[in-house]
Amino acid sequence: AQTVTQSQPEMSVQEAETVTLSCTYDTSESDYYLFWYKQPPSRQMILVIRQEAYKQQNATENRFSVNFQKAAKSFSLKISDSQLGDAAMYFCAYRSLNTGNQFYFGTGTSLTVIP
Amino acid sequence: AAGVIQSPRHLIKEKRETATLKCYPIPRHDTVYWYQQGPGQDPQFLISFYEKMQSDKGSIPDRFSAQQFSDYHSELNMSSLELGDSALYFCASSLGRGRQPQHFGDGTRLSIL
Numbered sequence: 610a611q612t613v614t615q616s617q618p619e620m621s622v623q624e625a626e627t628v629t630l631s632c633t634y635d636t637s638e639s640d641y642y643l644f645w646y647k648q649p650p651s652r653q654m655i656l657v658i659r660q661e662a663y664k665q666q667n668a669t670e671n672r673f674s675v676n677f678q679k680a681a682k683s684f685s686l687k688i689s690d691s692q693l694g695d696a697a698m699y700f701c702a703y704r705s706l707n708t709g710n711q712f713y714f715g716t717g718t719s720l721t722v723i724p
Numbered sequence: 725a726a727g728v729i730q731s732p733r734h735l736i737k738e739k740r741e742t743a744t745l746k747c748y749p750i751p752r753h754d755t756v757y758w759y760q761q762g763p764g765q766d767p768q769f770l771i772s773f774y775e776k777m778q779s780d781k782g783s784i785p786d787r788f789s790a791q792q793f794s795d796y797h798s799e800l801n802m803s804s805l806e807l808g809d810s811a812l813y814f815c816a817s818s819l820g821r822g823r824q825p826q827h828f829g830d831g832t833r834l835s836i837l
Contacts, residue, residue, distance in 0.1 A: 618825050652757070652769040652780050698823050712761060712812065712831065719823035 611636045613703050615715035622691045623723050629676075630686045630718045632701030638662075640706045643677070643684045648698040648717070657699070660684065688720075696722045726750055728817050728829035736835045737805050745800040745832045749817030755779065756798040757826060758790060759814040767814065773798055774821045802834075810836045 612635045622628035634643070645657040660668045660677050667675050672692075676685045688695055701715040729748040737743050749756050758770040760783070769782035773792035784790070787805075792798045796817075802809060812831040818824040 615825075619823075646766065648769075652772060652782055654759070654767040654769060656766050698826075700826075709833070710763070712767075712814070714814070714816070714826075714828040716825035716827055717823075 611703050611705060611713045613701055613713050613715040615701050615718050617718045619719045621721040621723055624691055624693060626691055627687060627689045628691055630699050632684045632715055634682050634703050638705060638707055642704040644702040645686045646700045646702060648700060691722050693722050696720055728815055728827050730815050730829035730832050732832060734833045736837060738837050739805055741805050743802045743805060743834060745813050747798045747815030747829060749796050750827055753817035753819050754796060755818045755821055756792055757816040758800050761812040779821060805836050807836050810834060
């Protein structure tokens with residue numbers, strides 16, 4: 610089965626600075642999707658960014674960008690110009706295209722933004 | 725290491741039936757979360773429990789109820805099932821509340837015919 614690993618349980622960043630959250634995964638599949646979700650105190654999962662594995666270009670959404678290294682099975686999230694509202698849990702997720710669109714989640718990284 | 729166990733893995737029901745999904749957290753974890761993920765959709769937080777008490781409430785329909793038992797396992801009870809309830813239901817567990825690492829189960833795939 611696929612596994613998703615977030616090795617940083619907690620991270621902190623100074624406001625306006627840049628932070629990178631790491632995510633690695635294990636798979637034998639060639640096509641899949643990768644996601645970063647933000648979970649604020651409401652516990653709702655908010656999609657931050659999505660990457661299709663067949664696309665070499667790294668996805669970008671405003672201040673959020675990823676570094677997708679397919680061969681290394683790495684999918685890190687970079688948050689630029691960090692804002693107080695970025696403080697949340699961040700989950701990395703993998704979606705298989707083969708096994709019935711099964712999702713696999715990492716355990717999350719808690720991001721603190723220091724004013 | 726033991727992970728979060730969800731049962732059943734797959735469940736097929738008809739409209740207006742009831743269903744019960746079970747979640748067994750990692751040993752010593754005291755917090756359980758339930759999420760619903762419809763086809764092609766992002767996960768929706770339903771409800772969570774900490775030390776057998778409801779902790780946070782999300783988008784859980786009134787037709788659904790859940791509880792956490794003395795052994796910390798949790799059950800999601802779903803009644804008057806609708807076609808739109810077809811989804812993957814994930815359970816996650818953590819040690820403590822707040823922004824703790826959540827360990828997800830593999831989910832229960834519920835299909836409503």
